[in-house]
Amino acid sequence: MSVYERTDIYDLLEDENKYSAVKKHWATILEGKQIHSLLDVSIGTGNMTLPLAELDVKLYGSDLSKEMLEKCAIKAKNRALEIDLRKSDFRELNLNFKETFDCVASTGNSLPHVTNEEITAVLEQMDAHIRKGGYLYYDMRNWDKILREKNRFYLYNPVFKNDIRINLTQVWDYNPDSSMTFHLLYTFEKENVIIQKEQFDELYFPVRQEILIHRLKQLGYKNIQILCHPAYFADADLDRVDWYCVIAQKPSC
């Protein structure tokens, strides 16, 4: 089963501190840019996008998963934020969006759910919905580092809800066909005894940074900025960061 069908589990590690950090990240990205409308083509439950609505940006979101979109709508409503949500595969954006935006984004390491060839086509679809002089944005894991280090085990800091401790462990398989499977194991402990386990498998297609940057240049993008994610860690060594983002400007003519 995919964790994107279990939004109760997906959002367990989210809290107000993370929300504030995402807001600060976007404030850094937006500085000096005319971005007042933004479509996130992999919005999920909105963790990486909703704070934008508090930064004078009209928000649009799409996703393949209806469960994720439903949760996103609830979270937006709870914060009294306005958002236009549509179910859409990001490989078929043209079917669901006719308008153009100041920025089209894909957040949360979502593009590598499809193959490298498909991602480059998705960049073209995103481009088709960006106004002249607007911006294309994506963030993702540092796949170059992942492929270099080939680590398999990731332990996240536990979170505590009432008297339950929630642990997330990820085990990553490097498949023979060069895809990767992330195995997500959530354990729920009460008084040092595991009382619940939830396991999910997600398939990824690692994509090297250069492939996407090359395609952006072919599409004519200028001012291509590759930044640490979150972007307010300005001095980070980009080879070593776990997560990065790219914001690039479409030519004005």
Ligand SMILES: C[S@@+](CC[C@H](N)C(=O)[O-])C[C@H]1O[C@@H](n2cnc3c(N)ncnc32)[C@H](O)[C@@H]1O
């Ligand atoms: C890791 S989650 C990120 C969600 C959100 N951006 C966040 O950061 O929490 C990946 C998201 O990509 C979506 N997704 C996967 N393949 C997709 C596709 N082909 N088109 C649109 N969304 C897709 C999933 O449904 C999921 O919501």
